Structure formats: C-alpha cells, structure tokens
Amino acid sequence: MRNLLTIFLILSFISCNQEIRKSESNIRKFEHNIGAKELDYLNEIINDFDNFLANNYPDKKSKFKAYLAEISELKTNKYWKIDSTKMHKYRKSNLFAKYETIYPDTVWYDGQTFSIKFPNNEYIEEIIPIRRKNVDLNIDSTINSLKHKPETWLIEQSDFYLALNSIQKSDSLIITYLEVKEIAGNLSPTILASGIMYYLTDKNEYFAKRIFVMDIHDY
Numbered sequence: 001m002r003n004l005l006t007i008f009l010i011l012s013f014i015s016c017n018q019e020i021r022k023s024e025s026n027i028r029k030f031e032h033n034i035g036a037k038e039l040d041y042l043n044e045i046i047n048d049f050d051n052f053l054a055n056n057y058p059d060k061k062s063k064f065k066a067y068l069a070e071i072s073e074l075k076t077n078k079y080w081k082i083d084s085t086k087m088h089k090y091r092k093s094n095l096f097a098k099y100e101t102i103y104p105d106t107v108w109y110d111g112q113t114f115s116i117k118f119p120n121n122e123y124i125e126e127i128i129p130i131r132r133k134n135v136d137l138n139i140d141s142t143i144n145s146l147k148h149k150p151e152t153w154l155i156e157q158s159d160f161y162l163a164l165n166s167i168q169k170s171d172s173l174i175i176t177y178l179e180v181k182e183i184a185g186n187l188s189p190t191i192l193a194s195g196i197m198y199y200l201t202d203k204n205e206y207f208a209k210r211i212f213v214m215d216i217h218d219y
Contacts, residue, residue, distance in 0.1 A: 026170040027206055034163035038095040042160065042210065045082060045090070049213050052080045064209055065200060071193040079189065082217055097218055098156035107146045109139050116146055118153075152219070160214050164207070173199035177211055189216050 031039050053063035056078055060066040070076035082090070090096060106117040116125040127146070129137055161181075168174050176199060180187065187195070192215055196208050 026167045030163050030167050030207075033166045034159050035094070038093055038159045041090050041093055041095050042214075044086070045213055046209060048083070048086075049080060049209065064205060065197065068193040068197045068200070068212070071189050072197060074190065080213075082213075087217070094156075094159040096214075097154055097158040097161065099152045099219070100155045101150045101152055103150050104147055107143045109143060114142060114146060118151060121153075158214075158218070160210070164211070171199075171204045171207065173204050173211070174207055177215075181215075186218060187215060192216065 034042065050063075053067055057063040057066045067076075067080075071079075102118055104116045105119045106115075108115050112128070114127045114129065116127070117123075118125075129142065131137060164174060165178060168178050173196065176195070180195070192212060196212055200208050
C-alpha cells in the first residue's frame with residue numbers, strides 16, 4: 001500500500017512539473033512572438049493594473065478574480081482604464097489593432113429591407129425596419145441616416161492578438177476567447193469578465209489578465 005502511494009505521489013509530481021514547464025514554455029513563446037517593445041508596453045500595463053487591484057482589493061487572496069466577479073455581477077463602478085497619456089504612446093506601437101472608420105458608399109431600400117454597402121467590401125448589410133402601428137416609414141430620412149452611420153473596420157491585427165493566436169491550442173481559455181473574438185468582435189466588460197472567470201485557473205492567470213486588459217481597450 002505504501003509503495004502504491006509512493007508511486008502515485010511520484011506520478012503526480014511528474015505530471016505537475018510537466019504542466020508547469022508547458023505553461024512556462026507557452027509564456028516564453030508568447031513573449032518572443034509579441035516583440036520586445038510591445039512586450040515592454042504590455043508588462044507596464046499589467047503592472048499598473050496589478051497596482052489598481054492591490055489598492056482596491058487588499059484583503060482578497062485572488063484580487064483579479066474578485067474584480068472579475070464584481071464586474072460580471074454589475075457590483076462595481078471602479079472600472080480600471082489605461083492612463084490616457086500612456087495609451088497615446090501604446091497606440092503608436094503594434095500592441096493594439098489598427099482600425100479605420102468608414103461610411104457606406106451605397107444605401108438602398110427594396111420595399112422590405114434597407115441594404116448597406118461599404119467601400120472595398122463585398123458584404124452587404126441588410127436591415128429590416130421595425131414598423132410602428134399608425135406610423136409611416138420615412139424611407140428618405142432612414143436612408144440618409146444610414147449613409148451617415150460609420151462602421152469601424154479592422155485594418156491591421158495587433159501583435160498581442162497574433163502572439164496569442166500562436167499558442168491558441170495551449171489552453172481552453174485562449175481557444176474559447178479567440179473563437180468568440182472571431183465571431184463577435186469586441187465584448188462588453190460584463191460578458192468578458194464572466195467568460196474569463198469560467199475558465200480562470202492559477203495556471204492561466206498570466207494570459208487571463210492580459211486578455212482582459214487588452215480586450216477592454218481594443219477599439
């Protein structure tokens with residue numbers, strides 16, 4: 001019995017060490033792929049975020065988890081934001097994605113739906129108008145309004161996203177986040193916090209923090 005227990009403990013120790021080495025390897029790969037300047041900026045952001053958590057949750061063992069819980073449950077108004085002066089510096093790097101604001105080049109109505117086409121894009125967005133009882137639909141006014149409604153288009157992906165994508169198979173949190181990001185784009189802080197909490201572990205907190213602070217500032 002003692003021999004079996006010893007073997008079990010040895011196997012558990014080996015498995016734990018393998019998981020630690022795998023985690024450390026993923027971090028090294030991520031940090032290598034993101035680039036030196038972008039990594040310095042990201043570490044600076046995380047350091048500021050950790051200071052915020054330490055000041056606001058001094059008695060919590062897992063300060064990050066406590067913050068996520070309050071956001072997901074809409075129990076806080078202490079939303080942390082990157083300092084605007086620092087953000088201006090970060091935007092000049094490739095840490096964040098680059099976006100372009102564009103307006104429709106064509107809007108038309110076919111009797112049932114409004115169709116919107118943007119420059120250099122084959123995709124046509126269709127909107128079905130909601131008709132109110134005893135209220136006539138003003139087609140010209142709606143078309144004019146849609147023509148002046150801008151969209152934000154991604155023109156250059158961030159080095160953070162690309163580095164994260166390079167290790168996407170390493171953790172269920174990263175896999176799920178990238179899949180949702182691809183489909184839904186930017187997420188609300190409440191949904192993001194809830195999703196991260198579901199997958200959060202001690203082993204992936206390094207990436208969980210970075211996903212959270214980068215996503216809420218990616219616009």
